[in-house]
Amino acid sequence: MGMMFENVQADYDIVIVGSGPAGLSAASRAQERGNRYVLLEAEDHASDTIYKYQKGKHVMAEPGFLPLRSGMKFGEGKREGILGEWDNALKSQSINIAYKKKVAGIKRDDANSPFTITCEDGSSYTSRAVILGIGLQGNIRKLGVPGENLARxxxxxxxxxxxxxxxxxxxxxxxxxxxxxxxxxxxxxxxxxxxxxxxxxxxxxxxxxxxxxxxxxxxxxxxxxxxxxxxxxxxxxxxxxxxxxxxxxxxxxxxxxxxRCGAIPPRKLVESFGIQFPNPNPTSIPVLSESYESNVPGLFIVGALGGYPLIKQAMNQGYEVVETINGEVVEPVDEPLIRERLKAWKADANVGDLIDRMRASSPFFAAITKLQMREILLESTVKVLRKGEVVFAKGDYTNTFFSIAEGSVDVQISPDEVKPAKYISLPAGRFFGEMGLLSGRRRTATILAGEGCVLIETPRRTMLKLIASSDEVRKQIDNAFVRNAIINYIGSAMSPESIDALLQGGVELKRYNAKQYLFKEGDDADGLYLIRRGSVEVTRKAAGQDQALGYVAAGGYVGEMALIDDSKRSASVMATVLTEALVFEGARFKAEIERNPKLKETLQALILERTRANVTRADTSANSSYMAQFLVAQGVGDASNILVIDETKCVQCNNCETACAETHDGVSRLRRDVGPTLNHLHIPVACRHCENPHCMKDCPPDAISRGPTGEVFISDACIGCGNCERNCPYGVVQLAVQKKPKFGGGLAWLLFGLGKAPGDRAPDYDPNARKKAVKCDLCKEISGGPRCVNACPTGAAVRMSPDKLMALVASDN
CATH class of the missing domain: 3.50.50.60 (FAD/NAD(P)-binding domain)
Known part of the structure; x- marks a missing residue:
């Protein structure tokens, strides 16, 4: 193949705009190939973005697994060293670079005409093709709050x-x-x-x-x-x-x-070049082909402006675009890596063709650009499963995201006790796992592999990054979350078409800080609230005091009662932790209720059940309400499994601590005598296995994991850095030397008082030995459950979920 537009008469084969990493790499390759080109730079020095890095900044060469394809050298190092090496390369390779050339316009009359590139100084250039690598740094995003423009x-x-x-x-x-x-x-x-x-x-x-x-x-x-x-x-x-x-x-x-809040693409300027964006979002990136070509034939976008801010990626793009302009069929540098990921499914597939088929068959994949699809495949795991194989079970605490690439999966919709179980099928092109991804809570259904099932399992961090970069992806995932939550809440009372119509009316995402009200008693009903993340407390005024009526976690609803009877809010709802809610506009939901008698009947039944529960709770002692508020104040909303002790039954034997120490190398993971107490309810210092664990956030070796049944545990990969100990707001993580203890005297101690008591460690270890983090792991590898609970002779110590605990407290007269 010959060069693109080789019959078009122009001053240059290629004009490269911007001398960042992508522009430098493109110019180096164009020079090597003998193309007629010019590199235009707005400043008086090359690579302005890196030039403006802080002095002495250590520049990384990530992603580490990706090879570099460029005539310009690049490796991890200091800012000054990298800029110096590139300046030397500009001279040694005789790169044709023009400084102080800020581009103001790019236009082309038709496909048979050259591009005309005009600069602010009045100069102009004509070219067969243009490579645009201007980055984002000229459009800094500000804080967006009062005081953002203060001098300091x-x-x-x-x-x-x-x-x-x-x-x-x-x-x-x-x-x-x-x-x-x-x-x-x-x-x-x-x-x-x-x-x-x-x-x-x-x-x-x-x-x-x-x-x-x-x-x-x-x-x-x-x-x-x-x-x-x-x-x-x-x-x-x-x-x-x-x-x-x-x-x-x-x-x-x-x-x-x-x-340092990032930057916004110079959209107005880029659109003036004829380039199209997929949606009105100011942070969206232009629509590009796999070869980085925009909707304007011959105009290519590379680097951060095209959604790839990493230096190595940008340099590879610059090289590949020049090859494409010269008529070469370029295999992307990540192609072998993606093929390796796909080998269990399509060992010899052409990655580009496979991505095209996947995007054509799925609205979800269609919302993702080809380049984003490549990135997802690089970071995901492809699973080929047998029919009937469990993908995950209801109640599991995994949070990865699954896309169905081929075949189908079966979703169990009947309760576990119903036999035979009932299933619905999800075909290829659909996705699932969004509820665990967004809420951090247990899986809400059991999923089995169907015929010919091939799944793409994507890590949570990758999906969160994608959601942050694509409004359409976020909208699809939120809609699926809402759709499944509605089905869990009201069953089949609404048809899929009715749910879709409700979603098309718009669902607003609102964020609430801890102790912030979603709405208050007496407010007008403005909509139905689906808790997407976090939890809320429901209260009502009684004798001038707030009385707790309930606790609603992620995946639950509040606010439907006032919508049914057009009344004022009958209770106040307050976020117990940082909470996100999806809000259905009230008038639209009311209209759906009036159109759908079955929905109205279902909601009335649910409201009647909740009203009876509220009346019952209102009749209980004020002590129960204070107890519920005490639990919320202690952060029970964070927990998934919390240890509580009924002090009316506790005999202070300390068997719980002793059993814990005996089970875990002499180091007890709970402190019975420490922690808040109200009346007879005591919350000892012991891990709560939080829905969104604080301890997991900053673990350098990723040594902290969540098991499928919810336990948060620390593996042997721990390096003892102490981040988890500092990040835990409940003080349940400790650094300790993990060494098998010299056990106590056992029978001799029991009968004659000889030797150490069970659970007491003899001081036989070096106090300067390296310590590692330890915490409760719910005795996950021990049959029978937590030893602290099993060792309690009176049944005073119990572990339970927050919703069960709140229900127990509310029913306690």
Whole structure:
């Protein structure tokens, strides 16, 4: 094949706009091939984005598994070294680069005409093809809260050594934010703000760097932290950074705020070139082919503007685009890696053709660009399953996401006690697992493989990154979450068509901080609330006091009672932890109720049942309500399995601690005599196996996992860094030397008092030995369940889920 548009008359074969990593790589390859080209750079130096990195920044060469395909060298190293090597290559390779050429326009009359590229200085160029690699850095995203433009709120950091002995808040846990924070932490007191519950958008190397800096005590990391405002204090320190965290509003007096919130594509400029975007979202990326060609033939987009901010990826793209322009059929550099992932299913498949077929057969895959599909396949596992094989069981605590590539799966819709079980089939092109992905709670149904079942299992972190980058993907997953939650709630009272019509009316996602009300008693009914993540407490005023009526976790509903009878809200609903709710617009839901007698009848039955329960709870003693509020205040909303002790039955024998120590190498994972108590209910210090475990967020070796039945446990991979101990708000993780104890005297101790008592460890280990993290694992490998519960002679110690505990407290007269 010949060069693209070889019959078009133009000054150049290729004009490359932007001398970032992709542009440099493209220019190097064009020079090597002998093309007529020019590299246009708006500044007076090459690679402006990296030039503006902080001094001494360590630049990573990720992803590590991806080979480099470029005539320009690149490897992990310091900013100054990389820029120096590229400057030398520009000279040694005689790259044709023109500085101070800021492009203002790109146009083309028709397919037989050349592109005309005009610059702000009035110069112009004609070319057969254009490679656009202008990046995003000129369109910095601000905080979006009051105070975002104060003098000490800055959005770049050139030299971290300029600041010393200050309290500094860095907002943003991407690569730039983490690198700035860790550099500043050497001589300042640092706070790093992460909007997510874990690190989802940074490189693994930077994640580990942040955790190591926190471990050293030089930085505090706040997760699920959302900026509220920045205030001037008129004193020292001059600023007050206010933010909402999982447990409510916090403020940090500080000297400055460094916000690294990313950048927004220069959409208006890019659209003026004729390039199309898939939706109105300002953060969306242009529509590109697998060869990085836009909807404008001959105009290619590479690097961050096309959704690939990593340097190595951008350099590979620059090289490959030049090859494509020269008429070569280019196999993407990741092709062999993806084929390896697919070998259990399609060993010899052409990856591009396979992706085309998958996107054509599935609305979900169609919402993902071809390039995003390649990235998903690289990070996912392909499973070929036999018919009847269990994918996951109801009640499992896994949170990966499944796409059906071929065949089908069977979803159990009948209760476990109903025999034979009833199933519905999901065909190829559908997906499942979104409820565990979004809510962090147990799987809500058992899924079996159907005929010819092939599944793509995608890790949670990969899916969260995709949801954050694609509105259409987020919408599809939210709609599936809502659809399945409706079916779980009201069964078959609504047809699939009715549910779809309800979803088309729009569902609003709302976020609530801890102790923030979704609505209050006496408010007008504005809609139906589906709890997507977190949990809420339902209360009603009685004798001037808030009386707890219930606790609703992710996957449940609140707010339907007032919609049925057009009344005011009969109770208040407050978030117990950081909570997200999907809200159905009230008028549309009411209209559906009036159209559907079966739905109205089902809802009335559910409301009658809830009303009876509320009346019963209202008649109970005020003590029960105080008890429920006490549990909520102690963070029971976080838990999935909590240990409680009824002190009216407890005889202080300490068998629970002793049994725990005997079972776990002499180290008890609970402290019976510590923890809050109200009346007779005691919550000892023992792991609650949180729905979204705090301890799992920052584990460098990924040593903390969640088992399929919900237990959160620590593997032998633990390195003893202590991050989990610091991150746990309930103090249930400890660092200890794990060594088999010299057991006590056993029978001799029982009969004659000789030797150590059971559970007492003889001090036979080196106190300076390396310690590792230990916590309750629910005795997951021991038949019979938790030893602490089994060892209690009076039945005072029990483990249960929060909803059962709240129901028990509410029924306690």
């Amino acid at each position: 709120v800055q959005y770049t950091l050139s030299d971290p050594d300029e600041f010393k002995d200050e309290v500094i808040v860095v907002v943003g846990a991407g690569d730039a934010g983490i690198e700035n924070a860790c550099a500043l932490a050497k001589q300042n007191q640092l706070h790093l703000m992460n909007r997510d519950e874990e690190f989802t958008v940074c490189k693994d190397g930077n994640k580990n760097l942040a955790l190591a800096t926190e471990k050293s005590g030089k930085m505090t990391i706040w997760h699920s932290a959302f900026a509220a405002r920045v205030e001037e204090t008129g004193a020292e320190p001059p600023l007050n950074y206010v933010f909402n965290a999982k447990d409510g509003e916090h403020s940090i007096p500080c000297h400055r705020v460094v916000a």
